[in-house]
Amino acid sequence: MTANYHLPENIEQAFGFMKASNGQARFIAGGTDLMVHRHQGNENSPVLIDISRLKELQRLKIENDTLTIGAGVTLHQLASQPDIASKFPLLKTAAESIASPVIRKSATVAGNLLVDNRCVYFNQSEFWRQAVGLCLKCGGAYCLATGGKKACYSVFVSDLAPAFIALGARAGILSSEGQKEVPVEQLYSSIGLEPISLPDGALITDISLPIRPAIKTWFHKLRPRKSVDFTNLTMAMCFDEEKQEVKIAVSGADMGPAVHIAPVPLNFTEVLKSLRKNCRMVDNLFYPRPYRRKMLEVYLTNGLAHLGLL
Ligand SMILES: Cc1cc2nc3c(=O)[nH]c(=O)nc-3n(C[C@H](O)[C@H](O)[C@H](O)COP(=O)(O)OP(=O)(O)OC[C@H]3O[C@@H](n4cnc5c(N)ncnc54)[C@H](O)[C@@H]3O)c2cc1C
Known part of the structure; x- marks a missing residue:
């Protein structure tokens, strides 16, 4: 699929191209996701606006x-x-x-x-x-x-x-x-x-x-290889020592990010139950659903232990 390609020099020009396309255009930055979808026939916008030089x-x-x-x-x-x-x-x-x-x-x-x-x-x-x-x-x-x-x-x-x-x-x-x-x-x-x-x-x-000085964080990603592979479960946590609250966000587990904020001291069973409810996993990634569900619990345990909250 070919497309009309624009390389604007500033944001104003980029919006000018977007307006002129009558909703047909797509911004392209690094192109490392968009171009793969185009090659696979899953994306076919007739106009591409390259914002990589802005x-x-x-x-x-x-x-x-x-x-x-x-x-x-x-x-x-x-x-x-x-x-x-x-x-x-x-x-x-x-x-x-x-x-x-x-x-x-x-x-x-x-x-x-x-x-x-x-x-x-x-x-x-x-x-x-x-x-x-x-x-x-x-x-x-x-x-x-x-x-x-x-x-x-x-x-x-x-x-x-x-x-x-x-x-x-x-x-x-x-x-x-x-x-x-x-x-x-x-x-x-x-x-x-x-x-x-x-x-x-x-x-x-x-x-x-x-920028908050009193925070502790943790991150982990589940994937077959340590490079190139997309996630099968990613969890990030931030413990705010001033507020005494931990914010947990998950990708690779639902159609959108799953987010949970818990006051400290926390109730592990309740946090896990809430995350499981918001992570509607099915068998459609590399690792099977039961394994990914189990790893949700493992990551939660490891992350909270790392932050000193278990
Ligand atoms: C082999 C391979 C492995 C990969 N592994 C991972 C991985 O492990 N984790 C992961 O998350 N991703 C992964 N990716 C996907 C991709 O490389 C990254 O997500 C990358 O950060 C996408 O950024 P990009 O600038 O290339 O986006 P693009 O492909 O340029 O754009 C992606 C989308 O964002 C839109 N867009 C871009 N910038 C803007 C903006 N400023 N405003 C509005 N819309 C915008 C585009 O219109 C498009 O819809 C992988 C890709 C490949 C090819």
Whole structure:
């Protein structure tokens, strides 16, 4: 599928191209997710607006106890920033868990937050999908993972999202409705067919985080190999010692991120029950559902023990 390609020099130009496309265009940053979907025939926007050169999206700054990360900062830049490594080791670990060193040089922060949901029946070549029969997410009549006709169970797989959510990050969004800021968890619908909840043609401009000295964090990702593989379960935790509360965020387990905030001292059984309820796992990733469900409990136990909360 070919597309008209635009390379704007600033945000204003990018929006000009978006407006002129009558809703037909898609932003492309590193292209490491979008282009794979195009090659597999799962994405066919006729207009692509390349935002990888927009300087406004590439800033990283610390001001008034807030860290602001431009949407176009690459995962490599994020992981190699000394300030981030010292103040937010959780972000460094999360970024370094994604894809491979070469991919991280192009892949961006916003692109990662907006990575499309995944499923073994969806992330396949067109030939493979035609042979098996199309699933709901690519226009078929039912979900091949569950046999249901109503819901697509494709899995939310961003690894930065749980880290940002646990840290209380907010996303800056620019659209025809103006500029606004929302907690990162509000970027998601938890609907497999349309997992991203942004106004049409909206641009994520940055992610901002409060710098809090009294926090302890933990991150872990389940995958077959330590590089290249997408998550089968990612958990991030942030314990705020001042508030005496722990925020837990999970990806790789539901159609959107699962989030739980618990006061400390916490009730382990209740936290696990709530997470299990919000992690509607089915058999559609590499590891089987019973194993991933068991690992949810293992990760919760290990993370809380690491933070000194068990
Ligand atoms: C081999 C391989 C392994 C991978 N492993 C992982 C993994 O382990 N974990 C993981 O999370 N991902 C993984 N990925 C997916 C991908 O590389 C990353 O998620 C990456 O961060 C996506 O960023 P990008 O800039 O390339 O996004 P793009 O592909 O350019 O865009 C992705 C989506 O975001 C939208 N978008 C991008 N920037 C903006 C913006 N500023 N405002 C509005 N919309 C925007 C695009 O329109 C598109 O819908 C992997 C990819 C490959 C090929």
